Amino acid sequence: MIDLCLESVYNWPIMELQDSPQSALSTAPNVTVVVPTYNEADNIRTMVAELLSLDVDNLNVLIVDDDSPDGTGDIAEQLRAQHPKRIQILHRSGERGLGRAYVEGFQRALAAGADYIVQMDADFSHSPAYVPVFLSKMADWDVAVGSRYVPGGQLDERWSWWRRLLSWWANAAYGRIILGLQVRDVTAGFKCWRREVLEAIELSDIHSGGYVFQVEMAYVAEKLGFRVLEVPIYFEDRRIGRSKMSVPIKLEAAWRVWEIKWRYRRLRRSPLSGAMTGREGGQ
């Protein structure tokens, strides 16, 4: 059982979302959990088992695997054979990257009719137990963010002071100082999106390859005026396997924040459709 001490709530000028799927449908909404994987052979079975055992109707899992050398894609296929109606797999080849994996995963989930799209890591830093908590908030919010940096949120005690400092710096410098974001956990990778938000974001124009993808998505969602709720989570260090965080990914984050700020400088919330407007083209 999750102990939610407090929720940090931002209530920005609210974009009216006509005909929310929840109210329009008599059946339970469709939920797709998008899980990107690269060498998660030791995690993917348990992660999928925990997700499928959640008490959530119409929940299915979309694994987006980038041709993992450790055979994660094959294990995913075995899981799909066991649960053909609840597991989908997107096998990507060529250039790998978290950002592109998520973009293609989101596009697939939208095309398949998902009402809510959850994004989460496969390494148990994001506990599946929070998924129902996020979903329970979606009647009133457009995006739920699993946050380490709101009261009640917590980082694994095993994180070194250096890693904490880096994470704090990334959030303070990138998020608040450079981009002026209201969200506290700018690099959060555990989120639940209402489908209309992902439809309003021009996904094919999202350029981030590494984890700065999370920052770009947070920035665009805020600029479009969607209602974002931060739900405190306990962020556990990865249980098994190795991090894919690399120096090039960190460097990309450092320069791309500026590029994001420039590229979306004219983006304004759209009161009508939520469509992206005023955005400059090109990278």
Ligand SMILES: Nc1nc2c(ncn2[C@@H]2O[C@H](COP(=O)(O)OP(=O)(O)OP(=O)(O)O)[C@@H](O)[C@H]2O)c(=O)[nH]1
């Ligand atoms: N499809 C795909 N998934 C990826 C890629 N890089 C990372 N992932 C997945 O994205 C999730 C987050 O990656 P991690 O390596 O755990 O990155 P992190 O959580 O920022 O780093 P740690 O804190 O060290 O765990 C995991 O499920 C990874 O398997 C990639 O290039 N392609």
Ligand SMILES: [Mg+2]
């Ligand atoms: Mg991780």
